Amino acid sequence: MDPQDQHRLDLAVTRRLRELPDLPAPETLVPSVMASICARAVVPWYRRSWPAWPVALQGASLVLMLALFGGLCYGGWKLSQTESLSLAMRPLGEWFSAAGLIWRTLAVLGDALFLSVKQLNPAVLIAFIAVSFFSYTACIGLGTAFFRHARWQENHL
Amino acid sequence: MTDAQQFETFMRNYQNMVFSTSMRLLANHAEAEDVAQEVFLKAYERWDQLRDSPTVGGWLKTVATNLSLNHLSRYRARWSFFSELFSGDNEDREQENNFIAPQDESGADSRHEEVELALQQLPPAQRVPLILYHFDGLAYEEIAEKLKISMGKVKTDIFRGRETLRKKLRLTLE
Numbered sequence: 001m002d003p004q005d006q007h008r009l010d011l012a013v014t015r016r017l018r019e020l021p022d023l024p025a026p027e028t029l030v031p032s033v034m035a036s037i038c039a040r041a042v043v044p045w046y047r048r049s050w051p052a053w054p055v056a057l058q059g060a061s062l063v064l065m066l067a068l069f070g071g072l073c074y075g076g077w078k079l080s081q082t083e084s085l086s087l088a089m090r091p092l093g094e095w096f097s098a099a100g101l102i103w104r105t106l107a108v109l110g111d112a113l114f115l116s117v118k119q120l121n122p123a124v125l126i127a128f129i130a131v132s133f134f135s136y137t138a139c140i141g142l143g144t145a146f147f148r149h150a151r152w153q154e155n156h157l
Numbered sequence: 158m159t160d161a162q163q164f165e166t167f168m169r170n171y172q173n174m175v176f177s178t179s180m181r182l183l184a185n186h187a188e189a190e191d192v193a194q195e196v197f198l199k200a201y202e203r204w205d206q207l208r209d210s211p212t213v214g215g216w217l218k219t220v221a222t223n224l225s226l227n228h229l230s231r232y233r234a235r236w237s238f239f240s241e242l243f244s245g246d247n248e249d250r251e252q253e254n255n256f257i258a259p260q261d262e263s264g265a266d267s268r269h270e271e272v273e274l275a276l277q278q279l280p281p282a283q284r285v286p287l288i289l290y291h292f293d294g295l296a297y298e299e300i301a302e303k304l305k306i307s308m309g310k311v312k313t314d315i316f317r318g319r320e321t322l323r324k325k326l327r328l329t330l331e
Contacts, residue, residue, distance in 0.1 A: 006316075009319055009323060010319070012323075013287075013291055013319050013322055013323075014291045016272055016322075016326065017272065017276075017288075017291045017292055018291070018292065019269075020269050020272055020273065021269060022173035022174050022176075022177040023173065023176060023177040023180050023181075023273070024173055024176075025172035025173050025175070025176035025190075025193060026176070026186070026190050028190070029168075029172055029176065029190055029193055029194060029197075030165060030168050030169060030172060032190075032194055033168060033194050033197045033198060033201075034161070034165060036194070036198055037161070037164075037198070037201055052202075
């Protein structure tokens, strides 16, 4: 089809589509929207999303949150200046040192695994990768086939 | 007239347009009704601004289009991998279509019915860009941006969709 015919087909399709009347909405649409609106109206303000709260409550909650944030920042700053904080932080430091030990053990194990893989014959490695790849593709293929079979049964039984 | 009554009248005036927009994009009656409901609930949240707005029709159409596209990408993406592996899936889609033709005084308008049916039988990859192009008058670039696909794919899909429509509707080039 040449570009001129393409253009004519474009115009013809546009004309046919734009002359279509609106489809009738289902009878249930308006009642279901009105029911949702009524259900929303009886929900108390504190169970609605923040933008739907009354403006006064929005303002009050904003002031309260800012005051809380400011208080926390001030409290944190004051606490950092006291000596008792370092005493309070000691158990936390111990916990981190234990976590560090676990991390070092895992790193040693990882290194050992890497070294043992490096010692392997390249042919074995390639075979392992190939088997993994074929297993993966077989899973996808079988999954797709079963999915199609299930849908076919659903449509034809 | 109370606020609720005014909103109900407003909905009755625009419900067919909103439902048609969703139905043509989604080609599924139940999903289109869900989207139309969501559109009107959004409109109710902005009722104070919308009630006297002269552009309310355009706002409703844009929201219906965007929510339908969101719906398509959110709920149907999981099926696309499987469905696109098999060309025979079109048969399933044709069975899923549940088109209800508009009735006029003289009975069903068979020509319109034929076009609606042909549209709904198109696969979504062709139907959606075709509708955005021919109904909404969007440019290829805008469609590519909305659907997050390349402009080449938009052109190919619209071309294929148009060809399918031409064959199904036996459109003649004047």
